[in-house]
Amino acid sequence: MKLIILDRDGVINFDSAQYIKSPEEWKPIPGSLEAIARLKQNGYRVVVATNQSGIGRGLFDMDTLNRIHKKMHKAAFELGGRIDAIFYCPHAADSKCECRKPKPGMFKRIAETLNADLNGVATIGDSLRDLQAGAAAGCRPMLVLTGKGEKTRDEGDLPEGTLIFANLAAAVDHLLSRETKEKK
Numbered sequence: 001m002k003l004i005i006l007d008r009d010g011v012i013n014f015d016s017a018q019y020i021k022s023p024e025e026w027k028p029i030p031g032s033l034e035a036i037a038r039l040k041q042n043g044y045r046v047v048v049a050t051n052q053s054g055i056g057r058g059l060f061d062m063d064t065l066n067r068i069h070k071k072m073h074k075a076a077f078e079l080g081g082r083i084d085a086i087f088y089c090p091h092a093a094d095s096k097c098e099c100r101k102p103k104p105g106m107f108k109r110i111a112e113t114l115n116a117d118l119n120g121v122a123t124i125g126d127s128l129r130d131l132q133a134g135a136a137a138g139c140r141p142m143l144v145l146t147g148k149g150e151k152t153r154d155e156g157d158l159p160e161g162t163l164i165f166a167n168l169a170a171a172v173d174h175l176l177s178r179e180t181k182e183k184k
């Protein structure tokens with residue numbers, strides 16, 4: 001099974017310091033949904049792993065998160081893409097849960113749920129904690145410079161082997177072109 005694990009805010013959609021609290025605030029980064037469609041066309045299962053501490057902080061509720069994700073699913077679908085599953089951590093930053101990135105709990109749950117080996121699976125994020133969680137689970141970390149990505153790059157300390165791309169579209173292009181080369 002070909003699998004890729006994406007962060008949501010700052011990778012698929014524009015991030016906001018005020019949190020994405022409504023479907024109206026969820027706006028895709030240009031090219032990101034098309035990139036998800038290319039992944040699907042190339043046989044990838046696309047899974048999202050996202051920290052959503054706004055729930056734990058009472059800024060929005062589960063019903064709202066579900067409506068935001070419904071909008072994201074629909075937007076991907078309309079461009080020929082598919083998001084196979086969304087895993088989220090609803091807990092506040094101080095909750096000491098096992099699922100909030102940089103902890104690898106969500107990645108472990110993805111591996112269990114999909115019965116997948118995460119070793120070498122590409123994971124794409126814009127924050128250090130996305131890359132750390134993925135690396136801890138055996139994934140190959142890829143940083144995009146959208147969202148908090150430039151700040152993350154400038155602060156450094158990235159997990160070993162982290163590749164850096166302008167945005168999700170460029171990261172996916174790299175992944176798929178590498179695959180074509182490996183097939184030859």
Ligand SMILES: [Mg+2]
Binds near residue numbers: 008009126127147
């Ligand atoms: Mg992010």
Ligand SMILES: [Zn+2]
Binds near residue numbers: 099
């Ligand atoms: Zn959590």
